[in-house]
Each structure stands twice: as C-alpha cells, then as structure tokens.
Amino acid sequence: xxxxxxxxxxxxxxxxxxxxxxxxxxxxxxxxxxxxxxxxxxxxxxxxxxxxxxxxxxxxxxxxxxxxxxxxxxxxxxxxxxxxxxxxxxxxxxxxxxxxxxxxxxxxxxxxxxxxxxxxxxxxxxxxxxxxxxxxxxxxxxxxxxxxxxxxxxxxxxxxxxxxxxxxxxxxxxxxxxxxxxxxxxxxxxxxxxxxxxxxxxxxxxxxxxxxxxxxxxxxxxxxxxxxxxxxxxxxxxxxxxxxxxxxxxxxxxxxxxxxxxxxxxxxxxxxxxxxxxxxxxxxxxxxxxxxxxxxxxxxxxxxxxxxxxxxxxxxxxxxxxxxxxxxxxxxxxx
Numbered sequence: 001x002x003x004x005x006x007x008x009x010x011x012x013x014x015x016x017x018x019x020x021x022x023x024x025x026x027x028x029x030x031x032x033x034x035x036x037x038x039x040x041x042x043x044x045x046x047x048x049x050x051x052x053x054x055x056x057x058x059x060x061x062x063x064x065x066x067x068x069x070x071x072x073x074x075x076x077x078x079x080x081x082x083x084x085x086x087x088x089x090x091x092x093x094x095x096x097x098x099x100x101x102x103x104x105x106x107x108x109x110x111x112x113x114x115x116x117x118x119x120x121x122x123x124x125x126x127x128x129x130x131x132x133x134x135x136x137x138x139x140x141x142x143x144x145x146x147x148x149x150x151x152x153x154x155x156x157x158x159x160x161x162x163x164x165x166x167x168x169x170x171x172x173x174x175x176x177x178x179x180x181x182x183x184x185x186x187x188x189x190x191x192x193x194x195x196x197x198x199x200x201x202x203x204x205x206x207x208x209x210x211x212x213x214x215x216x217x218x219x220x221x222x223x224x225x226x227x228x229x230x231x232x233x234x235x236x237x238x239x240x241x242x243x244x245x246x247x248x249x250x251x252x253x254x255x256x257x258x259x260x261x262x263x264x265x266x267x268x269x270x271x272x273x274x275x276x277x278x279x280x281x282x283x284x285x286x287x288x289x290x291x292x293x294x295x296x297x298x299x300x301x302x303x304x305x306x307x308x309x310x311x312x313x314x315x316x317x318x319x320x321x322x323x324x325x326x327x328x329x330x331x332x333x334x335x
Contacts, residue, residue, distance in 0.1 A: 023100060023130055023160065023180060024089050025068060026201070026226060028256050028281045029054050031239060032294040032315040035333060036074045036085055036104075038203055038224075039175040040124030041164035043106040044083015046334045047326060048319035049075025052292075056313040066093040074104065075321055081108050087128070095135045102128035102162070118327040118334065122166040131157045158184055170329045174206040200229040207239075211330040216245040218330050220254075235260040235277065243332055249287035250332070256281040285315070292317035 024037060034052045035042045056068040074085030085104040091097065106124035134154045164177040179201040207222030224237035241254035260277035278301040285294030298311040326335045 023128065023162075024070065024087065024102075025091055026203075027056065027068070027311075027313070028237065028258070028279070028283070028296060028298060029056070029070070029313060029315065030205075030224075031241065031254065031256060031281075031283055032285055032296060032313075033287075033292060033317065033333065034072065034315065035175060035205070036072055037070065037087065039164045039166060039177045039205065040085070040102075040104045040126040040162050041106050041122040041166040041175060041177070042333075043074040043085035043104040043124055044076040045106070045108060045120075045122055045166065045168070047322055047324045048290075049073070049321040050317060050319055052315060052317040054313060054315045056296075056311060058311045066091075068092075076108075076324075079324075081110070082106065083108060083122075083124075085126075087126075097133045097135075098130055099133075100128055100130035102126045106164075116325055116328045118168055118170055118329045118331060120166075120168045122164075122168070124162075124164040124166075126162040126164075127159070128161075129157060129159050131155060160184065168331065168334060171209045171211070171331060172207070173331070173333070174204065176205075177203045179203065199231060202227045202229070209243075209330040209332065218243040218245075218332070220332075233260070233262050235262075249289055251286050252332075253282070253284040256283070290319045290322075292319070 026038065030038045032052075032054075033050075034054070036050070036052075050073070052070075052072045054068070054070045058066040068089065068091045070087065070089040072085065072087045074083060076083050083104075083106040085102075085106070087102040087104075088100075090099045104124055104126040106122055108120055108122045110120050112119040132155060160180045160182045162177060162179045163181055164175065166173065166175045180199060183200070203224065203226050205222065205224045207220055209218050209220045211218040220239075220241040220243070222239045222241070224239070225234075226236070227234045235258060237256050237258045239254060239256045241252060243250050243252045256279075258277070258279040258281070262276065279298050280301050281296060281298040283294060283296040285292065292315070294315045296311075296313040296315070298313075300310070329335070
C-alpha cells in the first residue's frame with residue numbers, strides 16, 4: 001500500500017512538473033521533419049502532404065513509465081493556398097493519461113512574384129479536445145480508506161485552440177505559436193472530481209539552412225524557446241542538424257540540447273539546492289523516396305534522475321500529393 005501511495009504521489013508530481021501542460025507534450029519530435037506537431041501554421045506548408053507516426057517510450061524497465069503515441073496528417077487543399085491537418089495522440093504517465101485530437105486550418109500567402117522564389121507568410125488555427133484521466137481504482141484495497149482518494153477513474157474533457165504564424169524566406173524560417181489560447185479552469189484532484197488547469201504556452205522556432213553551392217551537404221542550426229504562462233516556466237532548445245543528399249533521398253541527423261531556466265528545489269544531504277532540467281538528444285533519420293524513418297534518443301543530463309535509461313522514439317512517415325514545383329531554396333521542411 002505504501003508503494004501505491006508513493007507511486008501516486010510521484011506520478012502526480014511528474015504530471016505537474018513535467019507534463020503539467022494541456023495538450024500534446026513538447027518533446028524533440030519536431031526535429032524529425034514534424035514541425036506541425038508544434039505549429040499549426042505549418043499544415044500544408046510544403047510541396048508534399050505528410051503523414052507522421054511516432055512512438056515514444058521513457059525509462060525502459062520501469063512499470064507505468066511515461067509513453068506517447070502520435071499520428072499527424074497535413075496537406076495543401078489541391079492547388080489552393082490553404083492547408084489542413086489533423087493530430088491524434090495518447091500520452092500516459094503512470095496513473096495519469098490524456099488523449100486528444102486536433103483539426104487545423106492554415107493559409108499560406110506567397111509574397112514573391114515568381115512561384116519558385118520562397119517568400120511566404122502562413123497563418124494557422126488548431127482546435128481540439130483533450131480528455132484527462134486519473135486512475136485511482138487500485139489505490140484502495142482491503143477496506144483501507146482515504147478521504148483524498150476516490151477509488152475510481154476520474155476524467156475530464158477540455159476544448160482549446162492553438163494559433164500560429166510562420167514566415168519563410170529562402171533558407172530562413174521562423175514559427176511562432178500560442179498554444180491553449182482559451183483560459184480554462186485549474187487542475188484539481190478532490191472529492192468533486194477532476195478538473196484541469198490551462199497552461200497557455202508561447203513558442204518561437206527560428207532556423208536557417210546553410211548550403212555551399214553545388215554541395216550535397218546542408219547544415220541547419222535552429223532553436224526553440226518556450227514559455228508557460230501559468231507556471232512562469234521557460235526552457236530553450238539549441239539544435240544543429242546535418243543533411244546529406246543521396247540519389248534515393250537524404251540522410252540526416254543532429255543534436256539537440258534542452259535547458260530549463262527554472263530550477264527544482266531538492267535536498268542534497270548538506271542542505272537545499274536546485275536542479276535545472278537538461279536533455280541531450282541525438283537523432284538520426286533517412287528519407288527514401290517518399291518514405292521517412294528516424295530514431296531519437298534523449299538523455300537527461302542531471303545529477304539526480306529517476307532512471308538512467310533515457311527516452312527512445314521512433315518516427316515513421318510517408319509523403320504524398322507532390323503536385324507543385326520545388327522552391328529555389330535550401331528548405332528541406334518545405335521542399
């Protein structure tokens with residue numbers, strides 16, 4: 001029973017500190033040619049439609065460890081300037097889980113006179129439902145009672161929207177998104193049931209692709225800056241990606257470093273100290289004709305961690321509907 005209480009407390013704290021966010025968690029899967037998971041303005045932004053399927057598992061060998069599964073589809077509507085998309089996901093973390101889905105509309109405005117010169121602004125809106133669940137059915141056994149535990153599976157459903165803006169100019173791009181625009185009520189586990197707290201999040205993702213004329217190699221530094229309004233949390237990703245063109249498509253890989261600017265307080269034996277979340281994420285992928293495959297590994301680079309097995313993710317993808325001419329730029333996310 002003590003173990004159950006410990007797991008309940010631990011997973012509740014993890015839910016608040018790591019996944020205390022409404023909607024799809026913000027991991028590094030956007031680096032596997034999947035910016036649409038973060039930014040609604042990128043739905044249909046490329047010359048191809050895209051389907052991406054991801055599976056993420058944390059802490060192998062640990063029971064009820066966090067895991068995430070997503071499937072996303074986005075494409076232009078024929079030859080128009082409009083794009084649409086959809087995302088389904090399941091995010092589980094011990095006794096907590098959330099399942100959600102989004103539908104997206106985006107509009108892309110080409111500012112250049114020549115249709116192959118990339119100078120484009122994009123706007124996107126995603127609307128979605130998220131169902132939260134807290135499974136307490138195994139907490140109370142053998143007649144033991146506790147006023148804070150209901151012994152049932154609590155659930156709540158929420159509706160929210162994301163707004164996004166993108167600007168793409170030749171080899172440069174930036175995406176700006178406000179997630180969870182609506183101001184919903186707070187999360188609360190009590191006798192009245194489960195409610196939820198809105199955590200509005202602001203994201204900005206700039207990047208640039210360098211390529212020497214005639215070379216098969218391209219280099220892409222980028223960054224992600226995120227700020228969560230309700231908790232005043234801030235973190236940043238610094239990314240570097242390398243592409244190698246091949247006759248069948250491309251090989252690519254890179255490294256991402258995530259750092260939180262907010263520390264968690266802890267006791268280290270000699271007093272109170274703080275620790276800031278740090279992740280190092282190498283990733284590797286291949287594009288073979290219209291197919292894509294990638295593997296991502298994230299390692300938490302902190303002195304105190306729950307487990308040392310890291311986070312593993314596999315992404316499978318397929319491109320479809322290539323009916324437009326490529327832009328005259330080094331822009332792999334669009335071409």
